[in-house]
Amino acid sequence: MGDFETEICQYTESIWKSILDLDVHKTVDEYCPIGGENILAGCVHISGEWEGAVSIDCPMDLAKKVASIMFNMTDEEVTPDLIQDALGELTNMTGGNIKSLLPEPCFLSLPAVTMTQHGLRIPGSELVKSVTFQCWGYKFKVSVLKKLKN
Amino acid sequence: MQFLEKEIQKYTHLVCSILLDFEISPLPDSYEMPSAKMFLGSVQITGEWNGAIMLSLPSTLVNTLTEKMFSLESGKASIEEKKDAIGEMVNMIGGNIKALLPQPCALSAPLMALEGDSLHFPSTKMVTHCKFECAGKPFALSLYEQDPS
Numbered sequence: 001m002g003d004f005e006t007e008i009c010q011y012t013e014s015i016w017k018s019i020l021d022l023d024v025h026k027t028v029d030e031y032c033p034i035g036g037e038n039i040l041a042g043c044v045h046i047s048g049e050w051e052g053a054v055s056i057d058c059p060m061d062l063a064k065k066v067a068s069i070m071f072n073m074t075d076e077e078v079t080p081d082l083i084q085d086a087l088g089e090l091t092n093m094t095g096g097n098i099k100s101l102l103p104e105p106c107f108l109s110l111p112a113v114t115m116t117q118h119g120l121r122i123p124g125s126e127l128v129k130s131v132t133f134q135c136w137g138y139k140f141k142v143s144v145l146k147k148l149k150n
Numbered sequence: 151m152q153f154l155e156k157e158i159q160k161y162t163h164l165v166c167s168i169l170l171d172f173e174i175s176p177l178p179d180s181y182e183m184p185s186a187k188m189f190l191g192s193v194q195i196t197g198e199w200n201g202a203i204m205l206s207l208p209s210t211l212v213n214t215l216t217e218k219m220f221s222l223e224s225g226k227a228s229i230e231e232k233k234d235a236i237g238e239m240v241n242m243i244g245g246n247i248k249a250l251l252p253q254p255c256a257l258s259a260p261l262m263a264l265e266g267d268s269l270h271f272p273s274t275k276m277v278t279h280c281k282f283e284c285a286g287k288p289f290a291l292s293l294y295e296q297d298p299s
Binding site: 043045047048051052053081084085088089107108109110111112113114115116117118120121122123124125147 | 192194195196197200201202230233234237256257258259260261262263264266267268269270271272273274296
């Protein structure tokens with residue numbers, strides 16, 4: 001098992017293309033939200049033989065556009081609940097694909113979605129790999145975190 | 151009576167009294183939680199039963215609990231220590247609640263949201279919401295279950 005970079009890229013590009021018909025590409029510039037920017041972060045936990053989490057951090061404006069495509073609505077029509085549902089669904093699909101690489105048995109949690117200005121906080125976990133992608137003029141990042149051994 | 155309400159009250163009381171030596175008391179359903187921004191900590195349960203447990207605490211109570219847990223002077227708790235303290239608290243309560251649910255179930259690592267942040271669990275519904283008072287301050291514990299619809 002490597003650092004998941006290849007798989008994160010492959011699954012993210014494939015999911016965003018198949019579900020949203022959007023081309024997303026890895027970029028070397030890391031997604032570092034500016035202070036005060038609203039970020040929507042989705043997370044699924046993986047429990048079992050391998051323990052950790054998969055998360056997606058993206059700007060609120062991009063999450064809104066994603067929801068409008070996923071639910072075939074205008075930007076004005078999408079509600080906060082639908083925006084959370086959309087990011088939760090993308091996180092769930094990404095996490096499900098990453099889980100398939102892990103030793104069995106592993107279980108995927110339901111997604112949790114947080115709106116934050118601070119980024120996602122999962123105490124007791126360390127970052128394995130984070131990959132930043134570009135979509136339209138926005139950046140977002142997909143991360144795999146592993147639970148630290150006690 | 152809400153789902154596992156008595157058990158949630160019992161285990162929240164146990165964790166607070168044993169871990170932190172704080173007495174807590176349940177608040178009535180009619181109690182209106184303050185609109186102040188809350189510090190949120192959650193763990194998710196996955197397996198035969200799927201859902202999440204979320205603890206909502208005001209910042210002042212987070213400070214008090216963290217200072218007690220790590221024996222710190224007043225006002226000295228760092229953000230990392232606050233995350234660790236609330237993470238440990240929700241993890242212990244979640245572990246006890248998990249034991250009451252259909253097995254096998256696994257408990258996730260804690261997920262935290264700071265004051266001003268929000269935390270949502272798409273595709274779930276809140277099945278239990280218990281309110282408590284600790285050191286004169288209110289806090290709440292909510293249980294979310296996967297919504298089959």
